[in-house]
Amino acid sequence: MTTVESLRTPGAVEAAERWTAHNYHPLPVVIAGADGAWVNDVDGRRYLDCLAGYSALNFGHRHPSLIAAAHAQLDRLTLTSRAFVHDQFAEFCRSLAELCGKDMVLPMNTGAEAVETAIKVSRAWGYRVKGVPAERASIVVAAGNFHGRTTTIISFSTDPDARADFGPYTPGFRVVAYGDLDALDAAIDDTTVAVLIEPIQGEAGVVVPPAGYLTGIRRLCTERNVLFVADEIQSGLGRTGRTFACDHENVVPEMYVLGKALGGGVVPVSAVVAGHEVLGVLKPGEHGSTFGGNPLACAVGTEVVRLLATGEFQRRSAELGERLHARLTALTGQGVVAVRGRGLWAGVDLDPALISGRAASERLAAKGVLAKDTHGSTLRLAPPLVVTAEEIDWAVAQLGAVLTEAR
CATH class of the missing domain: 3.90.1150.10 (Aspartate Aminotransferase, domain 1)
Incomplete structure (x- = not known):
C-alpha cells in the first residue's frame, strides 16, 4: 500500500x-x-x-537554542497537569511577566484560547471590581478584527467567511470602525468592561491604525474605567521592530494577549499577561487548560523570552x-x-x-x-x-x- x-x-x-x-x-x-x-x-x-x-x-x-531547550525538556518531563507545580512553570511565568512589565501570567495553548481567556477575565473584572450588573458586561471591538475562530470570537467578526452559518452568536460585543476614536468613545458606556483591539490588524491585511489611535484608546480606557486588552498574538514579540506593537506609541494595556511566536515554532504556547488587580479576580476552578503551562511549553517559552530580552x-x-x-x-x-x-x-x-x-x-x-x-x-x-x-x-x-x- x-x-x-x-x-x-x-x-x-x-x-x-x-x-x-x-x-x-x-x-x-x-x-x-x-x-x-x-x-x-x-x-x-x-x-x-x-x-x-x-x-x-x-x-x-x-532555532538552535529553542530546539536545545525542547530536547532537554523532552528527556525529563513533558506533562503533569496544573494539579501540581512543575519545575519550569514559575520561571516561565516570572520571565514573561517581567518582559511585559506585569506581575501575573495565565498560560494557555492557542491564540484563540488566550483571547477567550481575556474575555472571561474582563467580564469577571467588570462584575467583581467595576460593579457592572450581572449578565450586562459589554466589550468593544473593531471591525476587520481577527482574534480567532471559536464560536464566541466569530460572534464579533465582520468577516463573512469566518462568521456565516455558525450562529447563533454570543452577545455582549459592540463593533466599531478600526481607527475611529470617536466611534469607540460613543460605544463605551457603564456596562463596558474592556476594549479588545489588535494594535495592527494582521488578517485584515496588516492594517496600521492612524497615529495616536493607541494613545487615544489608552486615554479613553483610563477615563472610563475600562480595561485595554491588546491582542498582540501576531504583532507582538519582535515582529514590528519593538517587543510589542503598542510600544510604538509608548502605550501599556492592562492585558497583553500573546501566542504564536511564544512557542518558538516548536509547540503551541499562549498566555494572558496582566497585573494582579486584573488576573487576580480568578479563583481556583474558574478557568484552566489540561496542557496550558505544561513543562515542555514552559521550557521553550522561557527560552523565547531570553531571546527577546537581548533586543x-x-x-x-x-x-x-x-x-x-x-x-x-x-x-x-x-x-x-x-x-x-x-x-x-x-x-x-x-x-x-x-x-x-x-x-x-x-x-x-x-x-x-x-x-x-x-x-x-x-x-x-x-x-x-x-x-x-x-x-x-x-x-x-x-x-x-x-x-x-x-x-
Whole structure:
C-alpha cells in the first residue's frame, strides 16, 4: 500500500485534499524540512519562507537554542497537569511577566484560547471590581478584527467567511470602525468592561491604525474605567521592530494577549499577561487548560523570552523592516497599489486588474518564495526575523518579476 509519506508533491496534495476537512486552501507545496528562513519540499526544492507561520516562526525554523531547550525538556518531563507545580512553570511565568512589565501570567495553548481567556477575565473584572450588573458586561471591538475562530470570537467578526452559518452568536460585543476614536468613545458606556483591539490588524491585511489611535484608546480606557486588552498574538514579540506593537506609541494595556511566536515554532504556547488587580479576580476552578503551562511549553517559552530580552530580534526587525518596506514601495505603480506595515511585516495591495493575491502567491512559490494572500488582492509578507538583507532583496525581486510577467 502506498503511504502519503512516499508520495511526491502532486500525490501528497491530492491525499491531503482527500483525507482532511477543507478549512484551508493551501498552496501546492508539501514541506518536508526547514532551517532558519528556508524550507524544502518533498521533491527537494527550497523556498524562502516569507510567511513564518503567520508570525509563529519569528525566530526561524528550528532555532538552535529553542530546539536545545525542547530536547532537554523532552528527556525529563513533558506533562503533569496544573494539579501540581512543575519545575519550569514559575520561571516561565516570572520571565514573561517581567518582559511585559506585569506581575501575573495565565498560560494557555492557542491564540484563540488566550483571547477567550481575556474575555472571561474582563467580564469577571467588570462584575467583581467595576460593579457592572450581572449578565450586562459589554466589550468593544473593531471591525476587520481577527482574534480567532471559536464560536464566541466569530460572534464579533465582520468577516463573512469566518462568521456565516455558525450562529447563533454570543452577545455582549459592540463593533466599531478600526481607527475611529470617536466611534469607540460613543460605544463605551457603564456596562463596558474592556476594549479588545489588535494594535495592527494582521488578517485584515496588516492594517496600521492612524497615529495616536493607541494613545487615544489608552486615554479613553483610563477615563472610563475600562480595561485595554491588546491582542498582540501576531504583532507582538519582535515582529514590528519593538517587543510589542503598542510600544510604538509608548502605550501599556492592562492585558497583553500573546501566542504564536511564544512557542518558538516548536509547540503551541499562549498566555494572558496582566497585573494582579486584573488576573487576580480568578479563583481556583474558574478557568484552566489540561496542557496550558505544561513543562515542555514552559521550557521553550522561557527560552523565547531570553531571546527577546537581548533586543537583537527587535533591532533586526526594525532595521530589515525599513529595507523590506523601501523595496516593496519601489514597486508601486508596477502592479503594487499600496504597502502597509511595520518591521518585518507587510501587507501589499496588488492591482486586482493585473493579478489576484492567490495567483501571485502561486507564482511566487514557483520562484521559491512562500507568501500568502488575504482578502483577494493583498499579499502578506512576514519573513522570520533571522532573514538576511540579501534574502529580503531577492524575495522582493521575485515579486517584481511576477508582476512584470503578469503585465
